[in-house]
Amino acid sequence: MKFSSIAIDGPSGAGKSSLAKNLAKKLGFVYLDTGALYRAVGLYVCEKNIGGSETAKIEKCIDNAVNNIDKIDIELTYTDGTQKVFLNGHDISEKIRENHISKYASDVSKIPKVREFLLRTQRESADRNNVVMDGRDIGTVILPDADVKIFLTASLEKRAKRRYDELLEKGYKDLNYDKILKEITERDEQDSNRSAAPLKPAQDAVILDNSDCESPDGTLERALKIIKEKLPYVCIR
Numbered sequence: 668m669k670f671s672s673i674a675i676d677g678p679s680g681a682g683k684s685s686l687a688k689n690l691a692k693k694l695g696f697v698y699l700d701t702g703a704l705y706r707a708v709g710l711y712v713c714e715k716n717i718g719g720s721e722t723a724k725i726e727k728c729i730d731n732a733v734n735n736i737d738k739i740d741i742e743l744t745y746t747d748g749t750q751k752v753f754l755n756g757h758d759i760s761e762k763i764r765e766n767h768i769s770k771y772a773s774d775v776s777k778i779p780k781v782r783e784f785l786l787r788t789q790r791e792s793a794d795r796n797n798v799v800m801d802g803r804d805i806g807t808v809i810l811p812d813a814d815v816k817i818f819l820t821a822s823l824e825k826r827a828k829r830r831y832d833e834l835l836e837k838g839y840k841d842l843n844y845d846k847i848l849k850e851i852t853e854r855d856e857q858d859s860n861r862s863a864a865p866l867k868p869a870q871d872a873v874i875l876d877n878s879d880c881e882s883p884d885g886t887l888e889r890a891l892k893i894i895k896e897k898l899p900y901v902c903i904r
C-alpha cells in the first residue's frame with residue numbers, strides 16, 4: 668500500500684507544529700514532530716552533563732545506543748491530539764520545551780551521526796502511515812518524494828513575538844522580547860548554516876509565508892488549498 672506524506676519545513680517559530688498537528692487532524696494522518704526527536708537527544712546529552720559542543724562525546728553516546736551498550740529509546744504518543752514524548756520510558760514532554768534544551772537540540776542536530784540515528788525512525792513512520800511530518804530537512808532529506816512539501820516561514824519579528832506570547836501564556840515571567848529575538852536569530856543561523864542537512868526549502872516546496880496570519884486557522888486554510896491541488900483525492904474532515 669502506498670501511503671501519502673506531507674512535509675512541513677521551516678525556521679523556528681513559524682508555526683510548523685501547529686500547522687502539522689491541525690493538518691493531521693483534518694486529514695486523519697499521523698503527525699510526527701521530528702524536532703521532538705532532536706530535543707529528546709539534546710536532553711539525553713544534557714542529563715549526561717555533556718556540553719552541546721562536545722561532539723566526540725555526543726557521538727560516543729550515539730555509538731553506545733546503536734551498539735546496545737546504552738539506551739536512547741524515544742517514543743512519541745498522541746492521545747486526543749496531545750503529544751507526549753518519552754525517553755527510555757520517562758515522560759519528557761515538558762522538559763524538552765525548556766529554553767536551554769532548544770539550544771541543545773540545535774547543537775546535536777548539527778552532528779551527522781545524530782541525524783543518521785534519527786533518520787530510520789522518521790522514514791519508518793512514513794513507510795507505515797499517511798504522515799504529516801514537520802522539521803527542517805523533511806522535504807530535502809528525509810522524504811525527498813513527499814507528495815506535498817510546504818516551507819512555512821514568517822518574518823523574524825513575527826516569529827519572536829509569537830514565541831514571546833506563547834511563553835507568556837504558559838506563565839513564564841520576566842520575559843524579554845529582545846532576548847527571544849536574539850535566540851531565534853542565532854538558532855536560524857545555526858540551523859541554516861550547518862553542513863549536515865541545513866534548513867532550506869526543497870526545490871519543489873511551496874513557500875508559505877504566514878507573517879500576515881493572525882491565527883493558526885489562516886495558515887491551515889492556505890495549506891489545505893495547497894494540499895488539495897497536489898492531492899485532489901484526499902479526504903478532508
Ligand code: DC
Nearest residue numbers: 701702703705772773776802803804
Ligand atoms: O522544531 P524544533 O524547534 O522543536 O526543533 C529543535 C531543533 O532541532 C532545531 O533547532 C533544529 C533541529 N531539527 C533539525 O535539525 N531537523 C529536524 N527535522 C527537526 C529539528
